[in-house]
Amino acid sequence: MTLIYPRESLKANPPQLYPGYGSTVKRSPTRPLVLIPHTLSEVTGPVYGHDKVNPGDHDLTKQHAGEPLGERIIVFGKVLDEAGRPVPDTLVEIWQANACGRYIHVVDQHPAPLDPNFTGAGRTATDAEGNYRFVTIKPGAYPWGNHPNAWRPAHIHFSLFGHSFLSRLVTQMYFPGDPLFPFDPIFNSVPDEQARARMISAFDLDQTIPDWALAYRFDIVLRGRSQTPLDTEH
Numbered sequence: 001m002t003l004i005y006p007r008e009s010l011k012a013n014p015p016q017l018y019p020g021y022g023s024t025v026k027r028s029p030t031r032p033l034v035l036i037p038h039t040l041s042e043v044t045g046p047v048y049g050h051d052k053v054n055p056g057d058h059d060l061t062k063q064h065a066g067e068p069l070g071e072r073i074i075v076f077g078k079v080l081d082e083a084g085r086p087v088p089d090t091l092v093e094i095w096q097a098n099a100c101g102r103y104i105h106v107v108d109q110h111p112a113p114l115d116p117n118f119t120g121a122g123r124t125a126t127d128a129e130g131n132y133r134f135v136t137i138k139p140g141a142y143p144w145g146n147h148p149n150a151w152r153p154a155h156i157h158f159s160l161f162g163h164s165f166l167s168r169l170v171t172q173m174y175f176p177g178d179p180l181f182p183f184d185p186i187f188n189s190v191p192d193e194q195a196r197a198r199m200i201s202a203f204d205l206d207q208t209i210p211d212w213a214l215a216y217r218f219d220i221v222l223r224g225r226s227q228t229p230l231d232t233e234h
């Protein structure tokens, strides 16, 4: 039995062309898309990358000799499919700027310091109930040159595989109450207000650790399996 994935995913995705976000003008297709049938190579996929996920890979504060500067936070949540079912054993990868808003990347040369104790990348796999958890530091906002004095709201990039290439999701997690939301064309290119709200994590006092870390919950919904099986008898 082969499972069919819907073409649209909760109408959550931004349009390919969103003029306020300058790069989309250069890279969006100008002709109608060609729909390709879903075959075995789309509805299956890797569970992990090339190497196994190690137990410490989820902690971005323990990758160097010392601890990174910044506000230590726990980022956790549940990965669900569109039917609300947990997605276990799926790879969750994150990357982010440091507390000053600087990435370790040759393109990022804006005048904010790098942190020798912070690389800004981590990964983990969801457990049997679809839960994941990272320990990291809160990233800073950073300028990006899209429009006059454009600064991105603080965010963490997420990549998830789900159980097939079609359920792969690359998204960004934001922090509640950020004053930069109204000015950010990347955030606002997601057309639906409720979908934008799903990119904002929630402060969770119960999951904080006293005198050590604050905590933010970020549940993620992947494009999941529809309930309609493809007839493969022939």
Ligand SMILES: [Fe+2]
Binding pocket: 097, 152, 155, 157
């Ligand atoms: Fe970023």
